Amino acid sequence: MSRRARLPNDDTPFVRLWRGFLTGRAMVALALLVLQGLGLALNHTPEPAALAICLAYLCAALALRLWKHHVPPSPVLGPQWLGTIGMDLGVVCALQWLQAGGMNYTPLFGLPILLAAVHGTLLMALGTTAVVSLLLLAWAWWLNAHGIGDAAQNYLQGALAGMGYVIVAYLAHELAARLVREQQHAQQSLMTAQLQSEVSALVIQNLDDGVLVLDEHAHVHMANPAALLLLGGRHLPAAHFSLRAGTRSAAWQPLVALAQRSFVQGHAQAADVYVQHADESPVALHVRTWLTPSRTAPAAPPQPALTARADERLCVMFLHDLRAMQARLRTEKLAAMGRMSAAVAHEIRNPLAAITQANALLEEDLHDPAQRRLAQMVRENAERLARIVDDVLDIARVQQQAQLAPDATLALDDSVARICGEWQAQEPALRQLNVALHAENAQVAFDTEHLRRVLYNLLDNALRHKSPEPDGLQVSTRTTPGGQASLQVWSDGAPLDQSVERHLFEPFFSSQSRSSGLGLYICRELCQRHGASIGYQRLSRPTRRGDVEGNAFTVLFRPTALPAAPASLFDTLVV
Template identity: 50%
Template sequence: MTPDTDFPSSNTDWSALETRTERSQALQRIWRGFMTARPAVGLLLLALQGIAFALGQSTHAPTLAITALYAAFTLADRLRTPARLPLRRLGMTWLLCIGLDVGVFALLQALQTGTTVNYTPLLALPVLMAAVAGGLVVGLATTSAATLLMLAEALRFQLAAGPDGPGRLLQAALTGTGLFVLSLLAHQLALRLAREEARASRSQDSAQLQAQINALVIEALAEGVLVVDEAGRVHTANPAADALLGGGLDRGSLPRSLMAHPAWQPLAGLAQRTFEDRADLGADLPIAQPQATPRELRVRTRLTAVDGARDRGFCVMFLQDLRQLEARIRTEKMAAMGRMSAAVAHEIRNPLAAITQASALLEEDLTEPAQQRLNAMVQQNARRLGRIVDEVLDVARVRQQGSDLGQGTALPLAASVYTMVDEWSRQSGRAQPALRLVESLPAVRFNEEHLRRILVNLLDNAARYAGPGEESIRVHTFAAGDGRPTLAVWSDGAPLEQGVERHLFEPFFSSESRSSGLGLFICRELCERHGATIRYERLRPAPDVPAGNAFLLSFAPAQAGALPQ
């Protein structure tokens, strides 16, 4: 079976979700209404005949019997399984429903001996149903059958020499014409209804599918997403947002007010300002975490209000962890620096070596003190430029090394630190820093040469900013609260500015114009390669000592059975 009318094709890619006409919910509802109206009509006819009998009028037994049988049959037929719509031909379904109604109503009209009751208006019920639930052919066929039956009854009445035979014949013709017009109009309305329902169904399916796609995209986003209304209630939150806010935004608890959680109140305030200003905003907000240090989040807001709508829409908040954002920036910087390293090696290092060698040869022939000073300046700046080139290349080498460096070695922390500090003191010509080393600490998992490089860098930085006192630089080892062996390099220098502290371990960042800004960055990279961490704190090494700058290295303990270096 093929539909009578083809629906217009959709301009989307959701053709697989198009609703077929045979499954039209609107037609099914109309059919159920028709099936309910049939027994109602039968019961109403019985009631009218009962009222007529109560008023003293005579009862026509055949009419009463046909009406009772029709009411009983239609009431039972209402309980059966709904028909498959639309009706494409005059089959058994049509015969037991529409055809039966046409025959019964025509028979009731034919059994009338007078003109007190006119049953022809009831023929509009099966004609309408045939035009709506069936195709054009079924509707016109039903209307034709009803018209022919009315004309046959009028002709029979005229042949029986009835007093108003021509009038009844004309009335039947006019009624039939009206039924044809009614059938055509009902059929056009049914087609329009089917088209609109199919279009609405396709739009709904497309919207649901798009909503599912959007939900999957939001779930997979690395940044957090919150959808907040004007009252500060969260209606949607993805897993990333739940993790950034420390949990508590599971689906079962939504919608949930941001004001109900003290740590989320800054987010509620930002959302409220977004609604008040009707503009997109952004801010860096500290969000307290359960059993952890506060997390700094970068928050951006976007409004989703519809122009002219009564409500003010929703505020969509995008959350990013500043630490991860800065790490991504560092990665991008390192990628750019890696590409630059090869050019540095060929374009700077080779000419620099020639300059250094030429300066050394020239020094042998210079006798004037002024010329010797100028040549010394050339050698000094050449060596400085060489160190910068070496640091750049070292960063590239550190990034390219495997992550398993030194993982199978055990380094005694106290003894190694003592030896390295002593070497630094003799080479730099400075007094040895104050040491407090705990020899009972377990061995750490680290490469000895890498630890020497980190410690020398930290001691050079401390010596650059420390005061002239004997204990202006201190080196301690101890066990942290989590049991991890920790090394602290402390100096009594002035506190760092907040902007400097924030970017302390970033590449190419330095508070001095003569520094490459790579020393602390290399220290952090080496620590991460060995599962260690490095951080800066402002603390007191002893109760009677003023606060100073400290760099703390927390090491991973050496694995059981690791070989000592």
């Protein structure tokens, strides 16, 4: 089996085996040198050539051990094996020839054979074994030629040794191949586990709901940012802190009690709890707990090593902000009511028009001041109902007009100046605003009538929330260094509540009871149809009173060459 694709730097078992072989060669060389020295000391016939060979072999083995110990050679037969297998075969043959009849060095052939079987291919292992078998047979022939020993016994011993080496080489190679397969399987399992862990961590980190993992001692092993925010500790670590320790531990006691109840009863729990810190308003949470299975149970799946104890169960706690849940439910209800309202709006328009017309005819014949006031009240409320109906039906109109609108460009500064002048001319005394145009020669991809609708909605919305100061409402345009044009409507109103800010651009959502909640939604729909975007920020702007914070709605226009954005999910709204 070829291990050509194996990466040595990541192949720890084979690196250890390679180092073991290199160390073994050095030890064999040292043992041979010691044996030659003992033979010389015991007044045996000295063999200077054998002593020199052993010394050179030791030096070469040590050099290879010191310089080439990190990376095993390629398993393919090549020149890189001359310094190991070739040298071993040459040294054993030379020693056997120099000390014929004195010592038997045949067992030392096992070292290069094992080295080829473990770190080389099967072909190289069998080839090395074949070379060794031929050398053994040649050695038997040499002994017979010099009349040393029995000829048949010498050949039989060489053949048996060669056969044994073939079996050893094959088994060693199969064991090494099995090690490779097991290692590849372990690496694939590790990569899969790491990928699953990274995906799980990414999902948990970006969940809007909080996730806590804690043990029976209320020690937190993991917490995502949403959980830390709900716990009231923006600067808490993401792990390794206790819910029973610290200055905020008293506020976390409901969570600790729910976790303990889960461990005692042994199954999931769900409850609504309140986390209240000192000098802060309480945070209402809906909490669900799950228990991980014991990792020592026979059928339990493998669990991530979050604790040092393998038999310890963990409690996974999901924290949901009750206010956010209620807001989502409210939004869904409002959307459902909006669909129903849109259907009803068609039926209201005709009788409402009849009421308005009849009231106008009746008002011409009324002379009593009290009766004329009553007729005026009817007219004003009919007009209000007509505006609400128009706002509801504007959703369908906006979608249809935007779909049929041709691609067009307009000069941003000229269009904004003209639209702001028209809007201000309707009520000059009430509609005071400052216009600062800094997008000279900017051409944007937008329909003129749609820009008027967007700007009117933003200005009407800002007018309702601005202060009485004359510079409390400002409109500005600008271009970025990259050439992107933008339009901003700013007013010095009070900051929006966080629950209102989250649903600003949703249909039928409004913080005022007299509003239909469709103005900003229509703005967003028109911007998306033209490839633009709209967003809200809390910004400071210079005024006569100095820098003042206010609410800013910014429209970023797309370059004229880019296609418009696709329709949003709200396009399925039926009117």
